[in-house]
Amino acid sequence: MKTLLKNGLKAGIPFGIVSIFLFLIGFNSTIADIILKFIKIDDKTVVFGLTSRPLALLMFMGVIGFWAGTNSGRKIKNKTSSVIILSTLAGLTHGVLVALVSYTIGSLSESGLKINTYLAAMLTQTIKLFLLDKTPLAGAVFMLIFLTIMGALGGLVSFSYDRANTRQKMVSGWKNLTVKINQQPVVRHIQTNPLTRYILYGLILICLIVVPLIAGSYWNYTIGTVGIYVLLGLGLNIIVGMSGLLVLGYVAFFAIGAYTVSLLTAPLPHHLMWNFWWTIPIAMLLAALAGILLGIPVLRMRGDYLAIVTLGFGEIIRILIKSDLLTSFTGGPKGVTAVGGPTLFGRPFSSEIDFVYLIFLAVLFAIFVTVRLQNSRVGRAWEAMREDETVSRAMGIDTLWQKLLAFAIGAALAGLAGVFFASRNQFTGPEDHSLMVSINVLSVVIVGGMGSIPGVIAGAFVLKGLPEILRELENYRVLTFGALLVIMMLVRPEGLIPPSRRKLDTNQDAVLDSKKQDERPE
Template identity: 35%
Template sequence: MTLDHLKSSLKPGFYAGIVALFISVIGMIETFSNRDIIHGVFSISHTFLVIIALITGYFSATRAQRAGIRQHGIDRRAEVVNAIAGSLIAGFVMGLFLAVLVVVANLINLRPVFVNVTPKLIDLLTFGRPSLAGSIVPLSMFTIVSGLGGALSLFRSDIRRLIVTSLLWFAFAGLISEVIRLSLSRLGVNVARKFVTTRGLTPLGAAVMLALIFAIVYASQRLRDRQRRQPDQSSPARKRAVRFRSWGLIFVLLLVLPWVVGRVPSDVLVLVGIYVLMGFGLNIVVGKAGLLDLGYVAFFAVGAYSTAILTSADQLPNIQLSFWAALPFVIGITGLAGLLIGAPVLRMRGDYLAIVTLGFGEIARFLALSDWFSPVLGGAQGVVKIPNVVIAGIELADPEELYYLIMFFCLITLFISWRLEGSRVGRAWVAMREDEQVAESMGINTIYYKMLAFAMGAMIASLGGAVFAVKLNTVFPFSFSVNVSITVLSLIIIGGIGSIPGVLVGAFALVGLPELLREFDEYRLLLYGVAIIYMMIVRPEGLLPSVRRGRELHEDEMAQDAWGKPAEVIPVPANPELSG
């Protein structure tokens, strides 16, 4: 028996090594070491490396198994050996990269060029033995962890799923331990301190959390298994009632959320809400009408600035309207801006449109910064003294209160997007996205419908801008960089273009998480970039796709499937003239 097939493990190890080296050198490891999953025991950066090693181990084990089967036939004992050996090899290769980094950093000072290769990083990678000999630590460490990952592949699939899901949720809980701490501390500071610290879960907290998560995951898996075995036979009316009740529950949860989590997370929630709102808006432009608008921040800025100017007590055109009196003007002005920008650019081809709108986004910021407009827009200082929103005599000063304002806007927008779906307007948009020429020949005025989508997107963004202005009570140009556009675009892409739950999940993951973990902030665009590339290549329909969009992006494959064997795509009742 040759060992040739174990070569297949080199590749995953190689890639994992590059990734581990990359995140070390760009400083992610060091930055995240300040936050622990379990206080004093296990930091987030170690979690990253361990996860990479586990995944590598798992993949290389399955690869080695498969290669072994190809070369030597099926043999249960050999499979176990292959899995372990393969994952150990991959882990060794991965560890080698980090070991080399440790060696090199010991021999020459890399810091003048690679600013993030600090002594602390080396310290972290070697678990406190930053000497030349310490390079042995990552090497052995990741070989072992990868081996564990390989061992995981030998478990029965349902047990494996249970372990993996629980551990992932646990890691997530560790990530958001700050939120847990803040919400628990409302029960009493001393209670909270037992379970969580500012740096992560305590060992006790970790144990409780792990047990809790394990129980929940186990129960939900059992439940799902049972459901799969005996599908739901209840009547449609009952199903509807169940669905209605679960939506009601979610709604009530959303209503009380800010009071559960407390002030700081509520502030984040408001920001998440603003991005949810903009996600809905951009979904109309990109998802429904198929126009790739990269300058969405321009409308957000127009909304924020016009709110600021109309309500501020400070600015030169001293208008001082109340928020609600200003709102119709804000929406109107931004809608008009949408039309003005839209009129010239909407005739362009899709890729040109993308770049031009990107340019417009930048123009908005340049103009806001310029001396030319500074008498009105305040130049780099921006506009200050924007009063809070008042509803029925109550001033929305705290984020917990502002949350309801943004939620109200989100619900309205959600309602509008939902109603437009499947209406005459919605059909026209879909048709236009599918084939613009044919849509035109079906009597659809494509320019009009593009303008409509663009203006509606703009108006929704202006709501976000308005809330943003009253949230900070000041606006200034640096809030309106291209990063905003990219963030909104990323969140709808990652969530799934055209998908409503996708926007929610995307906004929480892409905006909420980085706000809670300020360490993320430095790397968020890097991660968005990776996520976008990954999604486009592997899963263009997003994590939570809308049905239609999913079809669209896999059109080629599906069309082929449909031609060859229609019954496999969607089960159809037997029909003698299936072939038409």
């Protein structure tokens, strides 16, 4: 009984702290508004004396309370009564903590104290909402009872299903289903027919053409940003994903591309006013050259040393651009304005749509290059190098040369992305090229799945597109992004869409690992 009590407290306290934290930063009212946006609740609805906003809040709190219950119940599986007691205790602890804080703050607010001078998010309205528009005591007690019940319910559910087993069943069921579908003669016929592939590609192409026409200029801008990150991701994918070289200064090549187009086409500081199209190959060449020049000395290093040296290189480039010495050449901290854009048959690319199409073209080109490389001798050499450098060298692969090639191609793609970035914004400055860009691109590659092309696209959408969709969470954006990265690594470290060859590998590793389990300290 005593251990049960202890475990219940232990399970409830973290959830209580999280709930209180979310309450204190005002996250709850934001979430309630979002819920209301998706689930339309009529303003006149009254359930248990609660109107629409408190109901939405209760839905959210209910999920947390439920989670507290399932989480506590998961630890012991066999005894019904102890599971229920444990989860109820956890829910009760959770509820008591939340109720205490909300009651205190609510009654302080009632007595005329302005809480938001101490805690900026604690507007009277927000506190009222959390107390479900009731008096502090009634609201707190209601919340307490509600959370306890939700905890108990969570425990019940966790008891009634065995998590690991259910998951296994779902996975194997899905697999059986796909196998069965694949064995159907019609499906096989479609699959083996080469026409299918072309039709699929055609559909994607039509989507790519149609979507920018429908979307407004804001969404086209976002799609363009995602596209630029896909380009960057594909380039870094060659370096990190395929060849296994950890590079943290990738932004340097991006900056070189952006500054090449800026300096060659802008009226200031050089008044060269070149045609945009000529700058693309030059920017790519310069970026590739920079990649080779950086690569020759540093590629002998391995792993983390390579990471920190390239990171230093990226920072050096940014500081150089900003510095007084080069201000007359690069425009200094103020950057370069009025960067020239592309023209086609005398028509300038003015709207976002034009740029979206241009970026799509570039992405398709990059995908083509990457796919061809991946299936070539070079791609296989990179993969061998990634898996084991020493062995690949023994197999006769000139590793330095292959690394340089990977560096140069990856850098050229970053240069291309830089060109589009600068000419679309008609501006480029040193702060566009901070370390954050490198880290974002690396996250895109890893979250998507190292070495996988669809993965990179998915990663760019998730990391650059999703934050735009969740505008309401503006204040919590970086916070969510960070948490998302951690959770992603915990739940699915191989990425959203891992490459097929890699998948084979990891499965084998998993088999080996399960055998080795006993040896490994955990």
